[in-house]
Amino acid sequence: MKKYLITSSDLYTQDLDTFNQKLRESLKVHMPDFALYRDKTNPDYEKQASLFVEICSGFEGMKSFLHRHVELALRLKASGVHLTSTQLDEIPHAKRAGLEVIISTHTHEEVLKAQKLGADAVAYSPIFVSPNKGKPKGIEDLKALLAKCNIKVFALGGIVEPWHVEAVEEVGVYGFASIRYFSEALRPKPRLQKTIEDYSLRTDHQDS
Secondary structure: OEEEEEOOHHHHOOOHHHHHHHHHHHHHHHOOOEEEEOOOOOOOHHHHHHHHHHHHHOOOOOEEEEEOOHHHHHHOOOOEEEEOOOOHHHHHHHHHOOOEEEEEEOOHHHHHHHHHHOOOEEEEOOOOOOOOOOOOOOHHHHHHHHHHOOOEEEEEOOOOOHHHHHHHHHOOOOEEEEOHHHHHHHOOOOOHHHHHHHHHHHHHHHHO
């Protein structure tokens, strides 16, 4: 299953030096397959986006995406662009320009439209409870979506713990996307089974 890291100004900051350090550390620890620069408020968006693409290019096989800005993604030679759900009509243009396209979606209808318009993948959200993102879709809804579409689907929204990752992996998604999973403590997350085994070992030792 593919891993898709998403940045945020709250966690990675808008200071170039701090951003550089935090992003490099997170990429080294988690080695995601895809990474997205996302910041809706940065007055120096292009400068930080350029640094982001440069950093990602130093990791073999890692694909860099910029949020919303098709022309900037082309100019900075990013791998692709991540469009919002209101940018469905921009998919054909971005594809003709040679960019990979991932688009945010929140309904089955949006996913199917993105598929028809030629997007490479969708980020479908929110799967789990996520701050200010509305009612979670849940695993059963995700299963139903996968049964009716052929496009690659990244599960997004509230994925912060190993069991979240395992739950979406079990239903067969192409990958998962997250901000907090990759940034919290900037360390790898243990697999759920490993956590259970470690806990069992500790309790067995205490009982003996």
